[in-house]
Amino acid sequence: MHAPSTRATAWLLVALAAASGCVDVICLTRLNGYFASVVTGNLVHFGHALATADTRSLAGAVVAVGGYAVGVAAATVPLRHAPPGWNRRTAVVTSAEAVLLLGFTVGWLACSARPGYGFGLVLLAMAAVSSGIQSVITVGAGVRGASTTYLTGSLTELVRRRVVDPHRFADLGGVGRLAGLVLGAVLGTVVLRAAPIWASVPAVVLVIAVIVFAVELSHRATADQASSGG
Numbered sequence: 001m002h003a004p005s006t007r008a009t010a011w012l013l014v015a016l017a018a019a020s021g022c023v024d025v026i027c028l029t030r031l032n033g034y035f036a037s038v039v040t041g042n043l044v045h046f047g048h049a050l051a052t053a054d055t056r057s058l059a060g061a062v063v064a065v066g067g068y069a070v071g072v073a074a075a076t077v078p079l080r081h082a083p084p085g086w087n088r089r090t091a092v093v094t095s096a097e098a099v100l101l102l103g104f105t106v107g108w109l110a111c112s113a114r115p116g117y118g119f120g121l122v123l124l125a126m127a128a129v130s131s132g133i134q135s136v137i138t139v140g141a142g143v144r145g146a147s148t149t150y151l152t153g154s155l156t157e158l159v160r161r162r163v164v165d166p167h168r169f170a171d172l173g174g175v176g177r178l179a180g181l182v183l184g185a186v187l188g189t190v191v192l193r194a195a196p197i198w199a200s201v202p203a204v205v206l207v208i209a210v211i212v213f214a215v216e217l218s219h220r221a222t223a224d225q226a227s228s229g230g
Contacts, residue, residue: 071132
């Protein structure tokens with residue numbers, strides 16, 4: 001099973017970034033003000049909660065940051081010896097992310113998009129774990145410096161490159177991921193307002209689509225390699 005081309009993988013990462021934007025909108029606006037993936041923002045909330053002795057907010061911070069860390073660890077174990085790029089292990093790990101997002105969607109539907117504090121923490125944990133998994137998948141995708149969940153570094157690198165070399169073409173992959181995150185957030189917000197119980201469905205569809213297209217591209221790459229005698 002050969003990995004898709006770097007260009008194809010870059011587009012798959014744009015879709016994952018869009019899924020991340022969609023999920024984070026739900027978490028930020030409906031799940032106690034925490035992100036599923038932006039650990040920097042969650043740590044600031046954590047510090048504020050410590051200073052104000054807000055135990056409810058502290059619990060949210062622990063769940064958000066801890067869940068993300070669990071996701072990173074859980075995805076790293078099966079992928080630590082895998083070669084860069086898409087492979088069978090990556091497909092399995094991405095499927096685990098999709099299952100978590102499906103579970104999140106079922107829970108979101110079950111509470112009619114109005115989770116209480118306790119169940120909201122459960123949903124936040126599921127979203128955070130899935131984001132941690134996605135981050136590891138992205139790191140191992142074979143695209144240097146790519147991210148689909150925390151994009152501060154991507155924006156920093158884009159601006160830095162333009163200042164250092166104004167005549168150099170922009171990193172289209174980085175621009176695409178930034179745009180994907182924004183568009184995912186827009187999509188999530190629109191669905192959240194129009195049909196809130198279906199708000200997480202776009203994220204699930206995007207992740208499943210990534211799995212399907214990545215597997216198909218991998219099979220084509222394998223077939224092309226075999227036909228060329230490599």
